[in-house]
């Protein structure tokens with residue numbers, strides 16, 4: 001479980017997050033939704049410590065991450081897997097080396113054991129045969145799979161995904177979404193996903209948090225979202241004709 | 251004001267770069283990669299430049315020596331000392347600032363804007379040290395070798411230009427000139443300069459790459475800045491070091 005309590009974040013005196021408090025549950029896919037520029041990525045990066053927050057608390061299973069030193073944070077980071085928006089695979093390394101990297105950093109296993117783990121992870125995300133390819137040779141969907149494989153290499157307790165299906169076709173998006181959902185249940189992870197894709201919400205959203213201009217406006221389940229009377233949320237949810245039609249049917 | 255900001259940020263980055271590495275084996279592998287990409291892969295361009303520079307220095311010195319009372323072997327002497335004092339260290343460093351500086355800034359800048367640096371940090375890696383330290387070390391190790399090679403190739407180029415292609419002077423006279431009044435300290439001076447230039451090029455370019463914000467356009471801008479500022483700093487420190495070491 002990850003608890004975010006009253007966090008504030010600004011860049012050069014421009015406030016990006018305002019007093020945001022959220023509780024992310026274990027074994028659930030927690031979706032953060034909101035328009036582009038609303039502060040989703042900044043929120044995610046604050047939670048993992050890539051941005052320092054101005055005030056507030058971030059608790060990983062009751063441990064206050066925001067007040068930890070580098071070494072203590074490293075212990076938490078061992079348990080964090082993160083899938084970045086573009087995949088953020090290391091260009092100069094093969095798929096296999098990309099997934100070996102976190103294992104080399106954190107694990108004391110022998111090389112053979114690590115390699116076995118790499119291939120297990122690749123198999124889990126269904127791209128066993130790509131292990132010797134380089135990131136530039138992969139399609140968008142494959143890059144995301146490799147990024148997911150790299151994120152789960154260390155059996156993380158916490159999984160963060162920043163727009164995991166941006167730039168993917170609808171079918172691949174759903175496959176990636178479901179992969180993340182399955183992994184969440186399989187490893188009982190606390191999973192936090194940033195998205196602006198309503199399909200993901202209806203497909204895998206156990207819990208949905210709506211961010212609007214750096215404020216938390218709404219939070220609830222993926223069923224409740226279609227019946228909410230929050231104006232900004234409705235603007236976001238029913239932006240497309242398709243979802244307007246869905247509302248009429250409801 | 252802005253200058254002070256950059257100086258401070260640069261100092262903080264260097265502090266991160268030179269903090270103690272945790273996984274030494276990973277760094278060693280990076281060092282080998284960088285020795286190849288920064289050192290070995292620069293050999294070709296250094297050889298080409300040095301041959302031409304040596305040849306041109308010799309021919310031009312010959313053309314300008316109209317006074318028949320000045321012995322021709324001084325041309326060989328001139329070529330040798332020009333290569334050692336200025337061309338093989340400063341000019342070669344300026345050219346390498348163009349090649350290596352833009353290469354480093356765009357590599358690290360791309361890693362920044364595609365969040366690869368964030369990914370490293372998440373995996374508990376000190377990204378500044380992991381990415382930058384092997385580059386600085388590789389350049390500081392390999393540049394002195396490049397300079398020594400450049401001096402030799404330049405002298406051979408001088409012979410080709412002055413004695414083979416044209417007949418500015420005879421091979422014998424050229425060799426007499428090469429052996430005339432040799433000051434070993436000039437080599438030391440040249441190597442000290444180069445080592446500092448290697449550090450300037452790699453650290454300044456890494457700095458501009460590391461703090462890139464935005465996208466592909468900004469990566470291009472960082473790489474231009476890296477080349478411009480490392481070149482200017484090379485010229486500035488060339489002046490300072492010459493005052494300190496030779497004057």
Ligand SMILES: Nc1ncnc2c1ncn2[C@@H]1O[C@H](COP(=O)(O)OP(=O)(O)O)[C@@H](O)[C@H]1O
Nearest residue numbers: 011012016034035036037038039040041042043
């Ligand atoms: N490093 C930064 N420096 C300054 N402003 C930033 C930085 N990162 C993000 N922002 C600003 O924060 C706001 C939220 O950005 P972001 O979290 O990336 O939005 P999104 O919800 O699309 O992920 C934007 O207005 C952006 O300009």
Ligand SMILES: [Mg+2]
Nearest residue numbers: 040041162163
């Ligand atoms: Mg974003």
